[in-house]
Each structure stands twice: as structure tokens, then as C-alpha cells.
Amino acid sequence: MKKQLLSAMVFSVATVSLSASANSLENVGVGVSYGLFSGPTLEMSYPLSDSFSVRGALSSGMSLSQTDSGSGTEVDYTVDTKGGIHRLVLDYRPMGGNFFVSAGYAINNFEVTADADQNTLGQVTIGDQTYDGSANLSLNGVIDWDNAPLLTLGWGHSPEAGWGALFEIGAIFTGSGNVSLNGSGTVTSGGTIYDVSTDPTVRAALDSEEARIKSDIADYDFLPVLQAGITYRF
Secondary structure: OHHHHHHHHHHHHHHHHHHHHHOOOOOOEEEEEEEOOOEEEEEEEEEOOOOEEEEEEEEOEOOOEEEEOOOOOEOOEEEEEEEOEEEEEEEEOOOOOOEEEEEEEEEEOOEEEEEEEEOOOOEEEEOOEEEEOOOOEEEEEEEEOOOEEEEEEEEOOOOOOEEEEEEEEEEEOOOOOEEEEEEEOEEEEOOEEEEOOOOHHHHHHHHHHHHHHHHHOOOOOOEEEEEEEEEEEO
């Protein structure tokens, strides 16, 4: 579904580009920016009137990595981010100048991965259960967010020809993140060896861990938009 929506967005941006080419790129605006979560971003805008313009943005994502150390026997996760946030919006300029208010839709490929390799025979807690780990134990989690509408306001993509600056702030109303947690390898409890990928008891412990993570992020029901960059209008 996300791929279909992204294809539609690319088609929309390409249509604007082709239409603009037919008019020797007159009034077409392009921009390069960097955003929180979205990372490096390429933008294109085209005016529909003195007050309205359509704008598309394609991004590659912000790459971060850190270790989240659990306490005691809790699992230590290596957390990474990847994937861009692509946007198609309608800009409204109430005063016909640089200030704009935007509404649109975001195709959200941004996700957070959390991987844990238990390279020790020590104890490890999964959910509410404590097991003896093994050298081949691996846990893999993913947090992602839905495609969603967005609202922003900002300054930039000037209707005047030439160079300019861009600053934009707002929110993508995704709702709380989706969490999935899976594992492989084995753990031991009471002398019994359990296959993490197939055993229902361990699956229940993973579900409990999954629910804990989802509870931790439940209050974060939107993704912030914070972009800054440079623009040029032909």
C-alpha cells in the first residue's frame, strides 16, 4: 500500500515537472533541505495562483544508531533509524509572500529497528519472564508509523524568482507507533530448552515485551516536522 501511494506521489511530482518543462521551467521552485526524521530532502513546488501552490518532497531518511541498555537482566537493544518521509502538500500564502500554511499527506517509510544479540549464557528477561540465554539468541523489533495527514507552517519557497531559505515546522498525525517483536535461537527455563521462534510460551513473553514497548511510546501519537534548507525559483 505504501509503495502504491509513493508511486502516486512520484507521478504527481513528475506531472508538475513535465508541465513546468512545457513552460521552460518558469515559476518552478526547487529546494534541498534536511529534516528531523526525514533527513536529506528534495522538494519541488509549483504555483497554482498568487495564494496557492502544490509541493512535493522526497526524502531518504535520518540515520541514527545507539544502544539502549536495559537494567539487570533486561535486554540490551541496538536501536537504528532508517527510511524517509515523503510528502505532497498544498501551500497557502495568506499574504502572498514567504509565509505559508500547508496541509497534505505523508507517505511514512520511517522506522526504528531494535536488535538484540544475547552473546552470553547469562540470564535475560523477556516481558515478565526470565530465561537462561544462549549464544544464538537474537531478538528483533520494529517500530513504524502509519501514512497520515499533516499540517505545517513555515517560511520559504518564495513566489519571487531567485534564491531563498526554507524553514518549516508542524506535525504528521500518525497515531501511536506500530510495534512488532520477533526472535530466534533458544532459551532455557527450569532445564527445558525453548525455541524462541516457535514456542508459544516464549511467544507470550515476546507479546508482553511488545506491549511494554508500545505502552512506552503510546503518548507519542504524531511525528514532528522540522525542516530547514535552501530553495531556488526559476
